[in-house]
Every structure is written in C-alpha cells, then in structure tokens.
Amino acid sequence: MVSKTGKPLRAPVRAMSPRVSSGTLHYWFRTKASDPTSLLALGLLVLFLYLIAGPIFLLLSDALRVHFPEQGRTGLPQGAFTSYYLERAMFSPISQAVFWRPLANTAQIAVGAIVVSLVVGAPLGWLLSRTNLPGKRWYSTALIVPYMLPSWTFALAWTTLFSNRTTGGTPSWMESFGFSPPDWLAYGQFPITMILALHYTPFVILLFGNALRQFDAQLEDAARIMGAGRLTIARKIVLPLMLPSLVSACTLIFAKALGDFGVAYILGVPINYNVLATSLFRAISTSQAGMTAVLAGTIVLFGVLSILIDMRLLREAGRFQTIGSKGAMDRTTDLGKWGVAASGWAMFVFIVSAAIPLMALALTTVMIRPGVFTPDNFTLAYWIGSDLGTTALRQGILLTPEFWRATWNSLWIVGSASLGAGFLGLLVGIAVVRAPMRSAGMMLRQITFLPYLVPGIAFAAAYLSMFAVPRGPLPALYGTYMILILAILADQMPFASRAGISAMMQLGKDPEEAARIVGAGWWKRLTAIVIPIQKGALVAGVMLPFISGIKGLSLVVVLAVPGTDLLTTYAIRLVDNGYTQASNAVVLMICLIAFFGTIGVQRLTKSKLSDGLGGK
Structure with a gap:
C-alpha cells in the first residue's frame, strides 16, 4: 500500500501498542491472581525488611552518626558521619567502666x-x-x-537464699540461719555464672545425648578387638565424633549468655558489676543513643559470630557419619552397682538446679521473715492480704489491680504477637516453598532468621532506635502496646518461619492442584485446604513464640513502660522497689504459665523431651 506521493505507508505501531500492553498486563494480573505466591514473597520481603532488617541497620548506623546532644562536643551537625562514639567507648577515660570491663565480665x-x-x-x-x-x-x-523457666527466676531464688547486708533489703535465708554469705557468693561473677550454667545445661544434655544416640557402638567393639583401651577409644573415636555436638552446645550457650539481662541485673547491678547487657541498659536509660549503638553492635557482632560458627559446625557434622545397624546404635551400658550412685547424681543436679530454687521462691511468698520456720511467721498476706502497710503495695498480689493488668497485657500482647508470628510464619513457608521466585524466597528465609542472631536486649535497642520517632507510615510507637507487639512478633519469626517452612516442605501440591481445577481461588485454597492440613504446624508456630514471649525479659524490659507492663517487667519493678515476697509471687505465676505451656505444646505437637534424649 502506497501514498499519493508513491511512498509506502508504515504500520500504525503506536496505535497497536496500548492494546497489546493492556492485554499483556491483564494476562499478568490474571496469572498472579490465580497463584500470587510471587507477590506474597515480595510483600513479605518488604514487610520484614521494614520490621527486622531496618531496625538493626538503623541501630548500627547510629554508632556512626552525630546525635543532637553531641553536636557541641563533636563540632559537627546532627546526622554527620563520626567516629566519636567508637572512640568514646573504646579509648576514652570512661571506656574501662562502660565497655572494656563489662566486655571482660x-x-x-x-x-x-x-x-x-x-x-x-x-x-x-x-x-x-x-x-x-x-x-x-x-x-x-x-x-x-531449668530451661523451661526464666533464667532470672533462679537469680531471685539466689538472692532469697544467699544475699547479704551489702545492699540492704530483706534478710536472706542464710542470714536468718546465722550465716552471713561473703560478697563473692552473694553477688557478682560466681552466682551469675552458676545460674546461667545450670539454666543452659539442658543444651549440653540434649545435643550431646542425641549425638551419643547416633553413635555406632560397633566402632567401640572393633577398637576393643584390636586391643585399644578405654582412654584410647574415648580420645580417638568417641571424642572426634562427639566434638561437633559439644562445640555446637558451647556456641549456643555463649550466644545466649551474651544477651542475658535479668540474671546480671539482679545479681550484678546492686554491687556495680556490669556486663554488656546491663551496660547497654544503662546507656538506653540515660538516652545515650550513640553509646547504645556501639554496645548493642558489639553484642550483635559476637552473637552473629557464635551462631554462624554453630551453623558451620552443623554443616560440618555431616562429615562425622558412621554406618551401622539400629540395634548397634541403641546398645546401652549396664550400670550395675553404679546405677544408684548415677541416679543420685542426676537427682542432685535436679534438686540444685530446679527444686531448691522453686521451693525457696514459693516459701518466701508465704513468710514474713525469710528463713524463719515458726508458725507465726507464715502468712498468705502477700497473695491475698488487704492491708500490707507498705507504700506502693497495699494489697496481696492476687488483689492488686496492677498485677491483673500486667497479666492481661502479657496474655493479649504476647498472644497477639504469637498469632501474628504463627500466621506470617505459615505464609513465609508458602512463599519460600511454592514461589517461583527462588531468590525472593531465599532472601525471605534469611531475613526471618536474622532475629535469632541478635540477642534480645540488642534487638530491643534496635526497635527503640527505629520507632521512638515516626518512621514511614507509622507514628512514634514508644510507650504504646504496638511497639511491644511488633518487637515480639519480629523477635519470634525465626521459630514461626521455620515451623511454616518445614510444614510446607512436607505438604505435596496435589490437594491445591485439585482445588484449582475445580475453580477455587488462592485464598480459598489457603483457608480451606492449607490451613486445616497444617493446623498442627500453625499451633506450634503460635504456641512456641507465646511461651518464649511470656517468660522473656531482655526484649521487653527496654520497651515497656509502667502503663504497658507485662508480668516480667512488673516483677522487675517490684524487685527494684524491694518487695521481695510480692516479686517472687509474680515470678511463680510466670513459671507456672511457662512450664504448663511448654508441656501443652509438647502434647499438641505430640513431641516429648525424652525423645531428644532417648528416654524410654
């Protein structure tokens, strides 16, 4: 076709483009509506970049930016790059007290x-x-x-048993018996170390015991036939095979001890014995944003390194595999006459690590003077009394409105965060396992695991840095319930997301494909098929964060205010005010919730602690 001038006419490309583009876009939306897992993965990625990666990045950047109070000292405008806080923490006259001594401790x-x-x-x-x-x-x-219960529970029990007159307050049991414990026994490094050790000993029992279950006893038999003695077998065969599990337990204990706040706060702060966690808490309490960032960054760095080492060891553990029959691996040693002594040792550890501390806490709540076992010294006033004669605590705990408000706050705040974490964890599982965009799924998997690498008090500092002022669509959240819900939700995502990913990896695509054939949309397939099938995993993804959140202190102690107290922060405020009996009563309530909640999770998930140990 030609024009009047004889030149050929061009096809109307521009006129056709809108129709082609519109059709392509319509097809793309129809495709994503029928299977929106890619959009889900991208949406969740943006959400967790904001709720997890954003606060951590902002916290770390605070160590290198000038803040308003230090403009005069640095001579730089607010927000400018500076090394002032690093130099102040590590090389200034106060560095020993603020950074190096707490780090060494x-x-x-x-x-x-x-x-x-x-x-x-x-x-x-x-x-x-x-x-x-x-x-x-x-x-x-x-x-x-001991691991089912809050670690700082046993710190309160220790002060009940062994505190002295150094810091005043209620006499301990030992003082009532006529013995004044020395300072090294009452406070500081020794009691903190012992309590954390007994609290985290279950890590060693579980990891080492499970590794021993997988050890093939035929290797020992073969070495014994070749003439090797017991020490040689232990040194050259058993120890190398057990080393990954032992080192893994060590790295986990190290990571947990880094961020443990409650024990050091109760047993260290009264005598000015600080660790990184309590030094960080002091920096937050005095609004030192730059120093907060340096201390939190140090905790994060060591926490990340220890967990990465653990992850590497778990991968390397694949090199330490043996081949043998199930019967050989399950072979047990007959203790014979040593059975009674071994059972006595196990009972002694249980009594020291759990029975005595809990008994001491329980008895203290019904005693006027701790350690005095006369009939007139027992009372239920600290539970149901109506006139205690104290300034800030007029009634027993069960009659105090603040206790019930803290209980309600704990249940609905932690419950809401746990429900959100459980549902989002299932969605993360769907996105990671089902989404065609593998890169988005991999990033989502790593970001949701990130809070596990960051100790609780450092993660709380990150949230305080992020949400103390308006950020994006959210207003300033400090002092509100929302910051607690978001922080607990984000902090528990490693457990919830792993539960969701594991569940979706075990679910085949056939039920969803059958529903798609009959015309069920994605949301219908999710609510009618995926959630009912995966209700066990969803329950686990809700209950595990709930139990962890109920007994946790390090995360919420920075973010809660008196109006948003949880049971944990309410108990710590009672400790600060010297109400020993009342604080112990609140802690016992937390222990009951945590213990029976843990047992309930095991029943719902049909798992037993003895499964990890080989108990029969």
Whole structure:
C-alpha cells in the first residue's frame, strides 16, 4: 500500500501498542491472581525488611552518626558521619567502666558457664542416652525443667537464699540461719555464672545425648578387638565424633549468655558489676543513643559470630557419619552397682538446679521473715492480704489491680504477637516453598532468621532506635502496646518461619492442584485446604513464640513502660522497689504459665523431651 506521493505507508505501531500492553498486563494480573505466591514473597520481603532488617541497620548506623546532644562536643551537625562514639567507648577515660570491663565480665561469665555446663551436662547426656539409668524417662524431662523457666527466676531464688547486708533489703535465708554469705557468693561473677550454667545445661544434655544416640557402638567393639583401651577409644573415636555436638552446645550457650539481662541485673547491678547487657541498659536509660549503638553492635557482632560458627559446625557434622545397624546404635551400658550412685547424681543436679530454687521462691511468698520456720511467721498476706502497710503495695498480689493488668497485657500482647508470628510464619513457608521466585524466597528465609542472631536486649535497642520517632507510615510507637507487639512478633519469626517452612516442605501440591481445577481461588485454597492440613504446624508456630514471649525479659524490659507492663517487667519493678515476697509471687505465676505451656505444646505437637534424649 502506497501514498499519493508513491511512498509506502508504515504500520500504525503506536496505535497497536496500548492494546497489546493492556492485554499483556491483564494476562499478568490474571496469572498472579490465580497463584500470587510471587507477590506474597515480595510483600513479605518488604514487610520484614521494614520490621527486622531496618531496625538493626538503623541501630548500627547510629554508632556512626552525630546525635543532637553531641553536636557541641563533636563540632559537627546532627546526622554527620563520626567516629566519636567508637572512640568514646573504646579509648576514652570512661571506656574501662562502660565497655572494656563489662566486655571482660561478659566473656568470663560466658566461658565459665560453658565449662560448668559441660562438666555437669555431658555425663548426664551419656547417662540418659547410653545407659540403663534408673528412672531415665523421668529424668529426661526433669533435668530440662531449668530451661523451661526464666533464667532470672533462679537469680531471685539466689538472692532469697544467699544475699547479704551489702545492699540492704530483706534478710536472706542464710542470714536468718546465722550465716552471713561473703560478697563473692552473694553477688557478682560466681552466682551469675552458676545460674546461667545450670539454666543452659539442658543444651549440653540434649545435643550431646542425641549425638551419643547416633553413635555406632560397633566402632567401640572393633577398637576393643584390636586391643585399644578405654582412654584410647574415648580420645580417638568417641571424642572426634562427639566434638561437633559439644562445640555446637558451647556456641549456643555463649550466644545466649551474651544477651542475658535479668540474671546480671539482679545479681550484678546492686554491687556495680556490669556486663554488656546491663551496660547497654544503662546507656538506653540515660538516652545515650550513640553509646547504645556501639554496645548493642558489639553484642550483635559476637552473637552473629557464635551462631554462624554453630551453623558451620552443623554443616560440618555431616562429615562425622558412621554406618551401622539400629540395634548397634541403641546398645546401652549396664550400670550395675553404679546405677544408684548415677541416679543420685542426676537427682542432685535436679534438686540444685530446679527444686531448691522453686521451693525457696514459693516459701518466701508465704513468710514474713525469710528463713524463719515458726508458725507465726507464715502468712498468705502477700497473695491475698488487704492491708500490707507498705507504700506502693497495699494489697496481696492476687488483689492488686496492677498485677491483673500486667497479666492481661502479657496474655493479649504476647498472644497477639504469637498469632501474628504463627500466621506470617505459615505464609513465609508458602512463599519460600511454592514461589517461583527462588531468590525472593531465599532472601525471605534469611531475613526471618536474622532475629535469632541478635540477642534480645540488642534487638530491643534496635526497635527503640527505629520507632521512638515516626518512621514511614507509622507514628512514634514508644510507650504504646504496638511497639511491644511488633518487637515480639519480629523477635519470634525465626521459630514461626521455620515451623511454616518445614510444614510446607512436607505438604505435596496435589490437594491445591485439585482445588484449582475445580475453580477455587488462592485464598480459598489457603483457608480451606492449607490451613486445616497444617493446623498442627500453625499451633506450634503460635504456641512456641507465646511461651518464649511470656517468660522473656531482655526484649521487653527496654520497651515497656509502667502503663504497658507485662508480668516480667512488673516483677522487675517490684524487685527494684524491694518487695521481695510480692516479686517472687509474680515470678511463680510466670513459671507456672511457662512450664504448663511448654508441656501443652509438647502434647499438641505430640513431641516429648525424652525423645531428644532417648528416654524410654
């Protein structure tokens, strides 16, 4: 076709483009509506970049930016790049008190806790996994009880038993018995180390005991036939195969001890014995944003390194595999006449690590003067009394409105965060397993695991840095319930997302494909098929964060204010005010919720602690 001038006419490309573009876009939307997992992955990625990666990045950047109070000292405008806070933390006259001494104390406590945990836990792991220990099934659960309960519970029990007149307050049991504990026993490094060691000994029992269960006893038999002695077998065969599990337990204990706040706060702060966590809390309390960032960044760095080492060891553990029959691996050692002594040792550890502390806390709540066992000294006033005669606590705990408000706050705040974490964890599982965009799924998997690498008090500092002022669509949240819900939700995503990913990896595509064939949309398939099938995983993804959130202190102690108190922060405020009996009563309530909640999770998920130990 030509024009009047004889030149050929061009096709109307521009006129056709809108129709082609519109059709392509319409087709793209129809495709994504029928299977929006890619959009889901991108949406969740943006959400968790904002809720997890954003606060951590902002916190770390605070260490290198001038803040308003330091403009005069640095001579730089607010927001300018500076090394002032790093130099102040590490090289100034106050660096010893603020940074280096707390760092050294933290390292000493962590190493000490590791050593004690290995000495106590490794023999118990062997007894529970490779011997016919009397009462093995009961011990398999009883010896894990210390980890079911908040670590700072046992710090309160320690002060009840061993505190002295150095810091005043209510006399301890030992003082009532006529013995004044020395300072090293009452406060500071020794009690903090022992409490953390006993609290985290279950790590060693579980990891070491489970590794021993997988150890093939035929290797020992072969070495014994070749003439090797017991020490040679232990040094050249057993120890190399057990080393990954032992080092993994050590790194986990080190990471947990780094960020543990409650124990050091109760047993260290009264005598000015600081670790990184309490030094960080002091910096937050005095509004030192730059110093907060430096201290939190240090905790994050060591936490990340320790967990990365653990992850590497888990991968390397694949190199330490043996081949043998199931019967050979399950072979147990007959303790014979040593059975009673071994059972006595296990019972002694349980009594020291769980029974005595809980009994001391319980008895203190019904005693006027701790450690005095006369009939006239027992009372229920701290539970149901109506006129205690104290300034800020007029009634017993069960009659105090603040206690019930803190209980309600704990249930609905932690419950809301746990429900959100559980549902989002399932969506993360769908996005990671089902989304065609593998890169988005991989990034989503890593970001949701990030809070596990950051100790609780450092993560709380990150949230305070992020949401103390308006950010994006959200107003300033400090002092509100929302900052607690978001922080707990984000902090528990590693557990919830792993539960969701694991569940979706075990679910085939056939049920969803059948529903798609009959015309069910994505949301209908999710609510009618995926959620009902995965209700067990969803329950686990809700309950595990709930139990962890109920007993957690390090995360919420920075973010809660008196109007938004949870049970944990309410108990700490009672400790600060010197109401020992009342604070112990609140802690017992937390312990009951945490313990029975943990048992409930095991029943719902049909799992047992003894499964990890080989108890039968």
